[in-house]
Amino acid sequence: MKIIPPILLLATLLIAIPTRAESDAPGVPATSNVRGADYPRILPDNRVVFRIKATEAQKVSFHVDNTYPAVRDAEGNWTATTAPQAPGFHYYWLVVDGVWVNDPSSETFYGVSKQCSGIEVPEVGVDYYSPKEVPHGEVRERRYHSKTTDAWRRIFVYTPPGYDTNQAMRFPVLYLQHGGGEDERSWVVQGRVSQIMDNLIAEGKAKPMLIVMEQGYARRPGDPEVPLRPPVGLLDKAPAAAPAEEKSAAPASAPRPAVPPEFSRMFNALDEVFIKDLIPLIDSTYRTLPDREHRAMAGLSMGGMQTFLIGLNHLDTFSAFGGFSGAGGGFGGIVFDVKTAHGGVMADASAFNQKVHVLWLGIGTVEPPRMYESVKNYHNALTTAGIKHIYYESPGTAHEWLTWRRSLHEFAPLLFQNK
Amino acid sequence: MKIIPPILLLATLLIAIPTRAESDAPGVPATSNVRGADYPRILPDNRVVFRIKATEAQKVSFHVDNTYPAVRDAEGNWTATTAPQAPGFHYYWLVVDGVWVNDPSSETFYGVSKQCSGIEVPEVGVDYYSPKEVPHGEVRERRYHSKTTDAWRRIFVYTPPGYDTNQAMRFPVLYLQHGGGEDERSWVVQGRVSQIMDNLIAEGKAKPMLIVMEQGYARRPGDPEVPLRPPVGLLDKAPAAAPAEEKSAAPASAPRPAVPPEFSRMFNALDEVFIKDLIPLIDSTYRTLPDREHRAMAGLSMGGMQTFLIGLNHLDTFSAFGGFSGAGGGFGGIVFDVKTAHGGVMADASAFNQKVHVLWLGIGTVEPPRMYESVKNYHNALTTAGIKHIYYESPGTAHEWLTWRRSLHEFAPLLFQNK
Numbered sequence: 073m074k075i076i077p078p079i080l081l082l083a084t085l086l087i088a089i090p091t092r093a094e095s096d097a098p099g100v101p102a103t104s105n106v107r108g109a110d111y112p113r114i115l116p117d118n119r120v121v122f123r124i125k126a127t128e129a130q131k132v133s134f135h136v137d138n139t140y141p142a143v144r145d146a147e148g149n150w151t152a153t154t155a156p157q158a159p160g161f162h163y164y165w166l167v168v169d170g171v172w173v174n175d176p177s178s179e180t181f182y183g184v185s186k187q188c189s190g191i192e193v194p195e196v197g198v199d200y201y202s203p204k205e206v207p208h209g210e211v212r213e214r215r216y217h218s219k220t221t222d223a224w225r226r227i228f229v230y231t232p233p234g235y236d237t238n239q240a241m242r243f244p245v246l247y248l249q250h251g252g253g254e255d256e257r258s259w260v261v262q263g264r265v266s267q268i269m270d271n272l273i274a275e276g277k278a279k280p281m282l283i284v285m286e287q288g289y290a291r292r293p294g295d296p297e298v299p300l301r302p303p304v305g306l307l308d309k310a311p312a313a314a315p316a317e318e319k320s321a322a323p324a325s326a327p328r329p330a331v332p333p334e335f336s337r338m339f340n341a342l343d344e345v346f347i348k349d350l351i352p353l354i355d356s357t358y359r360t361l362p363d364r365e366h367r368a369m370a371g372l373s374m375g376g377m378q379t380f381l382i383g384l385n386h387l388d389t390f391s392a393f394g395g396f397s398g399a400g401g402g403f404g405g406i407v408f409d410v411k412t413a414h415g416g417v418m419a420d421a422s423a424f425n426q427k428v429h430v431l432w433l434g435i436g437t438v439e440p441p442r443m444y445e446s447v448k449n450y451h452n453a454l455t456t457a458g459i460k461h462i463y464y465e466s467p468g469t470a471h472e473w474l475t476w477r478r479s480l481h482e483f484a485p486l487l488f489q490n491k
Numbered sequence: 492m493k494i495i496p497p498i499l500l501l502a503t504l505l506i507a508i509p510t511r512a513e514s515d516a517p518g519v520p521a522t523s524n525v526r527g528a529d530y531p532r533i534l535p536d537n538r539v540v541f542r543i544k545a546t547e548a549q550k551v552s553f554h555v556d557n558t559y560p561a562v563r564d565a566e567g568n569w570t571a572t573t574a575p576q577a578p579g580f581h582y583y584w585l586v587v588d589g590v591w592v593n594d595p596s597s598e599t600f601y602g603v604s605k606q607c608s609g610i611e612v613p614e615v616g617v618d619y620y621s622p623k624e625v626p627h628g629e630v631r632e633r634r635y636h637s638k639t640t641d642a643w644r645r646i647f648v649y650t651p652p653g654y655d656t657n658q659a660m661r662f663p664v665l666y667l668q669h670g671g672g673e674d675e676r677s678w679v680v681q682g683r684v685s686q687i688m689d690n691l692i693a694e695g696k697a698k699p700m701l702i703v704m705e706q707g708y709a710r711r712p713g714d715p716e717v718p719l720r721p722p723v724g725l726l727d728k729a730p731a732a733a734p735a736e737e738k739s740a741a742p743a744s745a746p747r748p749a750v751p752p753e754f755s756r757m758f759n760a761l762d763e764v765f766i767k768d769l770i771p772l773i774d775s776t777y778r779t780l781p782d783r784e785h786r787a788m789a790g791l792s793m794g795g796m797q798t799f800l801i802g803l804n805h806l807d808t809f810s811a812f813g814g815f816s817g818a819g820g821g822f823g824g825i826v827f828d829v830k831t832a833h834g835g836v837m838a839d840a841s842a843f844n845q846k847v848h849v850l851w852l853g854i855g856t857v858e859p860p861r862m863y864e865s866v867k868n869y870h871n872a873l874t875t876a877g878i879k880h881i882y883y884e885s886p887g888t889a890h891e892w893l894t895w896r897r898s899l900h901e902f903a904p905l906l907f908q909n910k
Binding site for chain 1: 525526527543545546547548549550585587588589590591592593595596597598599601604605606622624627629630631632633634635636643655658674679685708716776777
């Protein structure tokens with residue numbers, strides 16, 4: 073019995089495509105490219121060369137820090153070279169005849185409430201967020217049904233090296249939130265949480281801990297849909313072609329309204345998800361140290377707001393807090409008053425300082441000025457009020473992921489010391 | 492001391508965008524949409540309505556099973572309605588003035604060696620791949636450095652419910668491979684491996700097992716780059732605008748060449764990764780039952796080829812095998828001869844039947860005819876040769892994920908019984 077085996081049919085289809093030759097174009101393919109893609113390429117001075125074949129398009133550009141019109145060659149390849157880019161991770165867009173889409177040559181990353189192209193620009197001499205030959209933890213994906221929202225939620229949980237083998241050991245927990253327009257995947261993918269933590273733990277700089285990453289959106293049954301907003305910094309360079317209703321209609325000088333009800337509702341629902349659903353799930357599923365001394369909360373941008381709202385609302389649950397490019401005074405009023413802010417928990421500075429082991433603020437020096445100044449002013453206000461805290465500035469980084477990788481790298485070593 | 496707290500700056504930027512009203516358009520948003528996207532919408536008869544705003548584009552279409560030209564309205568919204576779609580998961584593309592890109596309204600999925608839009612079309616009355624109120628396992632992401640390839644690799648490991656709590660229990664392992672053009676993420680995301688397994692285990696239909704998902708590409712240092720090919724079925728409907736070298740140059744009637752060396756090299760390297768790097772890592776990291784009786788291998792399309800090549804090459808390591816829309820006769824020659832195929836391991840049918848506990852072939856009835864026939868012919872050849880095996884046809888499904896979800900759902904319950 074002789075037949076043609078299916079493997080050869082497959083082989084017939086799979087072959088005859090020559091192995092792609094290494095490109096002799098200048099620079100190197102970005103590490104954020106999909107497998108086998110020669111472009112985008114990073115030049116030695118961190119300019120980026122984007123390219124796409126689009127024979128029928130009238131106009132092609134790429135948007136990263138700015139919009140770069142691309143030039144067509146005779147074969148229909150459109151190429152654009154950017155100005156030197158800051159190191160770290162940047163979202164970017166391909167614009168084809170006015171339509172903002174992803175570049176098929178890059179991996180995609182959930183940001184601005186959509187999947188976006190992203191590019192990783194190398195940071196010379198820095199390897200704390202790269203995988204190294206050290207013991208590795210895991211990131212675990214888990215789904216659970218929330219009673220608060222009556223819906224399925226997905227979380228990611230970083231477990232440190234040794235979690236599985238040291239069965240007698242229990243671990244502290246950091247709850248770490250993404251920003252608006254991103255989700256529970258963002259710290260894992262864009263943030264490189266496991267590489268940062270594996271390396272810090274291997275160097276003995278951070279205590280082994282669990283890190284729980286939830287989504288920052290929650291809706292009780294019957295409530296209107298939750299608002300989905302891009303991170304503030306991204307709003308500043310949001311795609312021009314994005315639907316008009318996605319842009320903020322409130323100029324900076326507009327009267328500051330009270331907290332809009334859809335946000336109050338969402339944050340209240342999330343507070344309940346955390347306290348009634350998530351933390352009990354984590355403490356009953358993992359070998360945690362289930363008390364306030366061993367529980368911290370941090371987040372970036374909107375996640376920083378949530379940290380200060382939810383975390384400081386539950387000082388019996390959390391004892392350490394981090395706001396990365398977003399912290400805040402709470403939703404109580406227009407101005408910050410240490411006596412009344414956060415429901416008055418800071419009114420007695422000495423008692424607060426005793427109770428809260430870490431209060432941490434971080435901001436990038438090239439974030440939009442009003443963000444930078446507001447975090448710095450908040451830091452000054454805390455100083456004046458005698459509230460013990462740490463203030464960190466990330467040199468030369470914007471409202472994006474290198475600020476937040478650095479923030480985690482600075483913040484995590486402070487947690488759960490002497491516990 | 493009164494300052495404007497950053498939270499209110501954030502709020503200023505975040506508010507004033509009205510909560511999106513529920514659409515009154517017909518149908519419902521697909522579950523594969525990004526959060527808050529009203530389109531694509533699924534109509535009751537499984538037609539799909541795609542829409543994008545593109546005021547400057549000259550021509551817009553959407554490609555799923557076929558290309559559907561979109562029609563522009565006065566506001567620049569382009570809308571296309573497809574024919575009724577088969578249930579399950581389909582890759583699709585947005586085509587803007589001839590450029591094949593992703594639809595910003597949908598999640599993206601790694602397929603055809605790129606991130607692609609995907610749409611989930613509901614399957615009425617079927618819930619084996621949906622999350623349910625049953626005990627949930629986890630999917631764990633882990634990175635390791637391979638000695639064979641001298642490079643970092645990422646794996647995903649499904650651990651069943653109870654893995655953490657039953658510390659005395661050890662588990663069998665299924666190694667489960669994706670197809671060409673996809674990667675180690677594909678079974679987790681498109682394949683819904685954890686939902687399928689959680690549900691099967693809860694019903695008592697499958698034994699609790701670990702499932703290890705590796706990437707199907709490997710390259711020893713100094714070897715040329717590995718070939719990256721789209722799954723065969725997708726090649727049949729590959730984007731017309733894809734670069735010419737991505738299309739198969741070999742018509743079905745072309746002389747069938749011997750296995751191209753870049754594939755031999757890649758599969759040999761992957762064989763070594765499995766035997767020398769991956770399996771030792773898994774057995775030393777997880778509570779496995781580290782013997783052939785408790786080790787199985789399966790895969791789809793190219794992963795099926797790899798299962799039959801690598802798995803049957805190591806009968807001392809594996810005792811059960813599954814080929815989902817791809818199986819094969821091995822790379823020994825043009826024709827299948829039971830005496831010589833797979834290095835002769837089937838030559839003594841009775842000895843083979845004794846040794847191999849499960850040999851499983853599956854194929855969708857509407858896969859490309861030459862694929863369907865080749866798997867069916869292989870099944871007939873095995874039958875004639877007296878090789879015990881199971882042959883499954885998935886009714887009405889193509890070379891895509893519903894075939895493979897069904898295949899896993901049929902195959903997993905057969906594994907590790909009476910062990």
